[in-house]
Amino acid sequence: MTPTLFIKILDGRLVLWDYQNHKQFLIRPEHASRLLELVAGFERRDDAIDKEITEADLLSNIDPQEWGWDCLSRIFHVGTQVPRKEHAPEPRPYLEYIRHCASVADRIPENEILRPGPITPLPPPQAIVGRDFDRTLRGRKTCRSFLNRSIPFQDVANTLWATFGAVHGGSRTDLEQFGMRPVGYRRTSPSGGSMQPSEPYLLAFNVGGLAPGIYHYRSLRHELSYIAAAPDMNMLCDILCGQTAANDLAYGVFVTSRFDKLWWKYPHSRAYRVALMDVGCLVQTFQLVSTALGIQTWPTGYFIDADANALLAVDGIKESVLFFLGAGYGDGPVARDALAAMRYLSEENNR
Incomplete structure (x- = not known):
């Protein structure tokens, strides 16, 4: 037992x-x-x-x-499951939720995270055109063989905006007409309670017009703040547990979660699920936007957490890395090193 x-x-x-x-x-x-x-x-x-x-x-x-x-x-x-309630439900739907929101309203966390560092303005976002939705859905395939080709700065800006940007403005003005106090803002992907706990960190390697480096994307301002120099590819591959598909990326995005935001509104441990689902929605949006732009993507959740957090200078407690997104021009679903290993094994077996 x-x-x-x-x-x-x-x-x-x-x-x-x-x-x-x-x-x-x-x-x-x-x-x-x-x-x-x-x-x-x-x-x-x-x-x-x-x-x-x-x-x-x-x-x-x-x-x-x-x-x-x-x-x-x-x-x-x-x-992290929601247990059955032992007490009688509130007489009105949403009343318990409204009571809870009112009880924490005086402790609203900072909506925007502003990492210090030199600021890089991004070009204004442009509408993403060129592919219909059906072709985009069918065209989304994971790529693990990249070509180390430069990506236009405008495409990176468009992708960051369409995935992580405050496309509807900096606050939930749609709630004010109902007399509700707005908290948070909206992206193109849904987020529990509009908390938007996910933060994007751009690792630029081969982006035209942008110096290589690690940047934090400021979602509400559509700009980048410089964090540190870009890691060399050996270091990045070590952080990504030896996944050498990262070697020839044009850029990557580490997505963190601001747990402290969720702790404020959702104190139950189930909110960790909300953090994971939030990232999952953004990952899919990122991939579809990239596909529409003719850019290949490689998503992975396999990395050494402590090293990824150290790379971004986040504490791993209030904010921690949950996912990595690679992007660039590529030509295949299998990493070249994986193919080489398969050939080596085949030759070894034939000796």
Whole structure:
């Protein structure tokens, strides 16, 4: 039996977390020892510790044997679910949500993140034309073989604007007509609560008219702030866990999530799902916009988190990298190094 529990040491005390029922308990070492015995099949005793364990209902839920991943993924899967409410629902729809919004309205986080550094104005965005929607959808394919060709600065500006820009303005003016206090702004992709927690960081390698470097894209202002020099390709490939498809990219975008924004409005751990879904929507928009411009893309979520965060100078706590998007002109779905490895293996087997 594997109960849906874990124990965390917090401020020198043991906190037992029942992630199935979203409950926490302060326990003593003897509780932990007794739980180990009960899980191992020891008989229940008529004493205070066993009575407390029984009343807390700690051993009523177990992990299903069919779960195919490890315990960490199970904790995330169950711990971020919305539990059934034990109390009666509010008499009016949305009333509970409105009450919550009102209770946190005096602590609205900063809507815009402005990384310091020299500013690079971007050319005004242009309408993306040249392909109908059906051709764009069918044309979106992951590319892993790039040609190290320069991309026009205008195309990069258009892609950043269409994916991450505040295309509807800097605030939710559409809500004001209903007497609601607007928070956040809108992009072309949906975002939970209009919080827009995702932040784009441009890694420019071969962009015409733009010096190589790492830049933060200021979504509300459609401009770039310089962060640091561009990493060499060996360093980037190391961060991306040896994925040498990055070698000949024209540019890439690391997408972070501002967890601190979500903590304000959505204090439940389910908001981590919101962060992931927010990035997912933006990734697809980025790929379709790039495809419409005749640019190939390579999306990946496989990288060394600590190194990616260090590269962007974000703390990994309030803000952390969740995804990488590569872009450029390419000619194939398989990385050249992967093809070379396959040929080597074939030759080795034939020796």
